[in-house]
Amino acid sequence: MPIKNLLIYSLFFSFFYGAAQTDSLLVEKKEKQHLYNYNFKYELPITAVAAGVTLFNFTKIYSKDRVPDERVMRIDRNDVNRFDRGAAGNFDEDAEKISDMIFYGSVPVPLLVFGLDPKIRKDYLRVSLLYLQAMSFTGVVYSTSHQLNDRRRPYVYNTELDISERTRGASQNSFIAGHPALVGTATFFMAKVYADYHPDSAFKWVMYGLAGASTYATAHLRVKAGQHFPTDAIVGSVVGAASGFLVPYFHKNKLFKDPNLGLMPITGEYHGLSLSYTF
Numbered sequence: 001m002p003i004k005n006l007l008i009y010s011l012f013f014s015f016f017y018g019a020a021q022t023d024s025l026l027v028e029k030k031e032k033q034h035l036y037n038y039n040f041k042y043e044l045p046i047t048a049v050a051a052g053v054t055l056f057n058f059t060k061i062y063s064k065d066r067v068p069d070e071r072v073m074r075i076d077r078n079d080v081n082r083f084d085r086g087a088a089g090n091f092d093e094d095a096e097k098i099s100d101m102i103f104y105g106s107v108p109v110p111l112l113v114f115g116l117d118p119k120i121r122k123d124y125l126r127v128s129l130l131y132l133q134a135m136s137f138t139g140v141v142y143s144t145s146h147q148l149n150d151r152r153r154p155y156v157y158n159t160e161l162d163i164s165e166r167t168r169g170a171s172q173n174s175f176i177a178g179h180p181a182l183v184g185t186a187t188f189f190m191a192k193v194y195a196d197y198h199p200d201s202a203f204k205w206v207m208y209g210l211a212g213a214s215t216y217a218t219a220h221l222r223v224k225a226g227q228h229f230p231t232d233a234i235v236g237s238v239v240g241a242a243s244g245f246l247v248p249y250f251h252k253n254k255l256f257k258d259p260n261l262g263l264m265p266i267t268g269e270y271h272g273l274s275l276s277y278t279f
Contacts, residue, residue: 141181158226196252
């Protein structure tokens with residue numbers, strides 16, 4: 001299943017399921033305090049627009065015209081910047097398959113973890129809508145970048161490949177790397193949400209470690225496969241990790257304090273505040 005199909009299916013399913021449940025959430029008892037704030041009036045439309053922009057961009061980036069044979073025959077790997085030059089000509093089908101496995105495995109895992117965790121399960125729909133929002137934001141950046149840029153993939157520089165492969169329209173979708181971007185969004189979102197619901201659990205660091213490892217592995221494999229240059233993978237990873245972490249971060253209800261953070265007044269000869277953090 002192509003990356004665009006999986007993202008399209010997940011966006012449609014999550015959005016329509018969330019929209020169908022919105023009415024029931026709006027009539028919840030007001031005294032119930034959620035860990036995350038979610039303004040349905042504004043955020044559902046924003047997420048819908050982001051998803052729509054992503055889907056529109058997909059119709060453009062996967063329908064690019066083939067590159068003329070003579071143009072590809074004239075390219076020179078020495079024209080690639082020094083940092084990325086070592087990846088020019090990479091091609092490894094096994095690395096590509098493994099990166100696909102990590103990608104297809106990572107995207108649905110957060111929804112499974114949230115459903116199994118007793119604390120998170122109480123806010124499953126709310127958290128799922130935030131996850132959709134994070135994925136949509138990443139999708140906008142990823143797909144818009146591909147639409148505005150026609151950077152050749154590294155395998156285009158591999159003269160041993162058939163010219164028909166090197167001239168495909170999709171061979172111009174190198175920047176930014178979509179696989180590590182979406183894996184980063186999924187895994188760092190999962191780690192951040194788990195840490196917020198379990199602030200005292202040491203296992204949250206394992207979650208962050210897994211997020212970093214899976215994102216790095218995906219980025220490394222995409223470069224090895226010849227699908228992206230190192231700069232593509234780095235930017236994609238940063239965009240994905242930032243989206244996955246910051247969406248729940250900025251939605252966290254301020255009434256839920258960090259148990260390790262302390263702020264106390266000082267009185268006596270001097271007056272002021274004492275700020276402390278316990279590691």
